[in-house]
Structures are given as structure tokens and as C-alpha cells.
Amino acid sequence: MSSAGNISRLSDQLLAIFVLLAVWWGSAAFVNNVLLPTPGEVFSALQVEWSEQRLLDSLLITLQRVAISFFCAMLLGGLLGVLMGKFSTVNRILDPLLIILLNVPALVVIILLYIWFGLVEAAAVGAVIINKLPNVAVTLREGGRMFDEQLEEMARAYHFSFKQKLTELWWPQLFPYIMVATRSGLALIWKIVLVVELLGRSDGVGFQLHMAFQLFDVATILAYSFAFIFIVQLIEWCILQPLDRYAQRWQRGSERV
Template sequence: MSTIPALQGEVVIDTASIRRRARRRFLRGLWRRALSVVLLVLIWQVIALFMEPTIVPSPGTVFAQMARNLGEGNTYQQLGVTMVRVVGGMLIAVCAGIAIGLIMGLSKLGEDLLDTWVLIFFTIPAIVYGILCILWFGLNDLAAIIAVGVGATPAIAINIWQGTKAIDRDLIHMGKAFRFSRRSILFRVVVPQLIPYILAALRYALGLSWKIVTIVELLGLSSGVGYTLNYWFGNFDMVQVLAWTLLFTVALLIAEFAILKPVEARLTRWRPAAQFQRGA
């Protein structure tokens, strides 16, 4: 059986080799992250040796308290309440932020009308949003959700705005030349190029949303992680404060590695092949 020779200049991409390299990079990065955590805990332990337990308790004491907290049903209730508020606020922020960012990036008129206001809202401290929403909506979940939505929207809008300005305009002109509809150009040309910026905006907004909702809960709500941290702060219990802070951090890491990372890997699975083709 005869074989057809490859065309001159044709690039053959070994996808299996690319996947193996990607897997090796993932495992190497995982080990480095684990090592950084171990080093941080060791530094914490050394500092605890020279400080009073009421000021800097040892890692073992904090981890043990965190384990005890995980054995209590109230812990999951408080975390769940905070997560519902964060997700609700982020849904508002993502929808509004992407829409505003696209308007600013694709329209000079939209940019002139909105950029100043986006920057103003971005510079307002999160605690101001919390106070205003509590005064407007009362001590309830709606106040926390609106505060998160309003506070995180500018961050997402700025990321999408800058990402839209950086996309390849030639592809948009090409789409117009082939008589693509505006909807097709938006979803087939613009949005795929914005995926890295959208994911970066989501990461930033997630961390910001946790901070805002914690502030709102600390200011006046009677449930959530922020309320619990304020309670233990009032009792001067540093072990519980750090234990709840670690729980808070673990929840963020789970959201990052169990949700955002897999979504990013799926939506950008074409990028390794493209980098290989460019000789990266």
C-alpha cells in the first residue's frame, strides 16, 4: 500500500506528545504548590515558637480546631450561606460586567460614556457598598448579594474592556466581509478571543466577592463566615479566627481547582496545539 507524502511545509502536530508534556507540567506545578504550602507552614511554626499562643497559635492547634469545626453541622451552614451570597452576587457581576466591558471595548461612544463611571465605582471601597446596601435593603441576604454584584462588576468590566481592545480586529473585518451577522461576529469571533480575559476576570471577581460578602456579614448580618469571624474576634479567640480563615481559604481553593481550572482547560484546550504550531 502506498503512502501519501506530507505536503512541503505542512506542520504535523503530535497531540499525544502535547498531552504528555501538559500532564508533566501539571504534576510539576502541583508539587511546587505543595512545597510552597509546606514551607509556609514551617515558617508559621517557627514564628509560633517565639510568640504567645494567644497571638500566633501553632499550625497544629489551628488545624486541630479546623478539624473539630468540620465535624459540626453549623460550620457547613455558615459556609453555605456565604457561598450562596457570593454566587448570587457574582451572577449579577458577571452578566453586567461582561455587557459593560463589551460595550466599552466595541464602541467608542460606549467607552466615552462609561469608562469614567466604571473607574469611579472601581475605586470606591467595598465597605461603602456594604454600608449602603444594608441601609437600603436591610440586614438580609439581598443586601449582601447586591453589594457583591455592584462591587465586583467594575473589576470584570475593566478586564473585558481591555481584552476587547486587544482582540484581532482583522478577524472582525473579515467576518463583516463574509457578511456575518453582528450576533455571529460577537459569539464566533469576539467572545472566543475574550475567554482568557473572562477567566481572569472571574478569578479576580471571586476573590473580591468573598471579601465584600465577608465585610457585609461582619457589619450587621447574623449568619455567614464574616459573622462567625466577628463573633470569635469578639471573644479574642485567635485559634478560631485562624481556623475559620483557613476554612475560608480552602473553600476558595476548591472553587479554583475544582471549577475554574477544569473550565479553563476545556475552553482553552486548543491553545497547546497553537503554541506548538508557533514553535513555542
């Protein structure tokens, strides 16, 4: 994407945010109720949480849980999905289990693990991994099914090492599916982490939301929500979008070759 296109896209996003803030401010002023705070009141609550060092500590704890759960789910779910896509026997055996995991409510998994293992960190992270793993497996299974057999034959003919197959054959073919699983994974995992923290942890953003709920403190609830959304959006802008652009350049280069 050209620099002009990036500037245009950024302008559109800023305009959308400005319109949303204007509608929110106008609605809050019209209703004039503590249950619908203005953007200024939410910003004030954000400053209070930051000055009392609750905001940063809670964000870091939650992000740590998100990172651990995300990488474990991507690794295990990705490996499972690729094997299911590449080998029909593995898919036939594991597909019923995958369907079950996809349809079990996240809340049920969280409650069961807390009951079985107690209100411990391992149960919290494990519940998030179990809830995300089947989504990753389904996405990467499609990637495994799309492996080019002609490229596989070429790799065998030229005696590619495992490292060469991984970096030069499998990874480029799987990359678009990995990006889909990554984006959907981040969107899902942080929501599940907040529920896990709300139900059974004594720290993190979810715990702070629970405390604010007890006091009907909507401004603080929104302050934590927007702070975490901002962090996730930074990950999108600074990591995922550059990776996407790099992959597109690689694909265009491959097509020219």
C-alpha cells in the same frame, strides 16, 4: 502542560505549604501565646466547628452569596465592558461613572446600602455586585477593544447568525480577558462577602468570624479562614486551571490552522 510538569508544580506547592507550616509551628511554639495558636490548635478548632455543624452551614451560605454576586457581576460588568470597548460613544459616556465606582471604597458602598435598604439579603448581595462590577468592566473593555475587524467583516460576508458570532467569533477573543476577570473576581468577591456578613448578616463565615473576634478566639478565626481558602483553591484547581489548559490547546490548534 505535561504530566511531569504538573507533578513538579504540585511538588513545589506542597513544599511551600510544608515550609510555611513549619515556620508557623516554630513561631507559635516560641511565642507560646493564645493569640498565635499552633496549626494543631487551629485544626482542633476546625474539628469542633465541623462537629457542631457550624462550619459546613456557614461555608454553604457564604458560597451561595459568592456565587450569586460573582455571576451577576461577571454578566453585567462583562456586557458593560464589551460595549464600552467596542463603541467609543458608550465608553465616553460611561467612563466617568466607571472611574467613580472604582474609587468608592467597598466599605462605603456596603454601609450605604445597609442604611438605605436595611440589613437584608438584597442589600448584602447588591453591595458585593456593585463593588466587583467596575473591575470586570475595565478588564472586558480591553477585550472589546481587541476585537479583530477583519473577522467581523468575514462574519458579515458569510452572514453569521448571532449564535455563530457569539460562539465562534466573540467568545474565543474574549476568553483570556474573561479568565483574568474571573480569577481577580473570585479573589475580591469572597473578601467583600465576608465584610458584608460581618457588618450586617446573622449567618455565613463573616458572621462566625465576628463572633470569634468578640471572644478573641484566633484559632477559630484561622480555622474558618483556611477552610474557605481551601474551597477557593479547589475551584482554582478543578475548574479554572482545566479551563486555562483547554483554552491554550484551542489557541495552539488555531495557530496551526
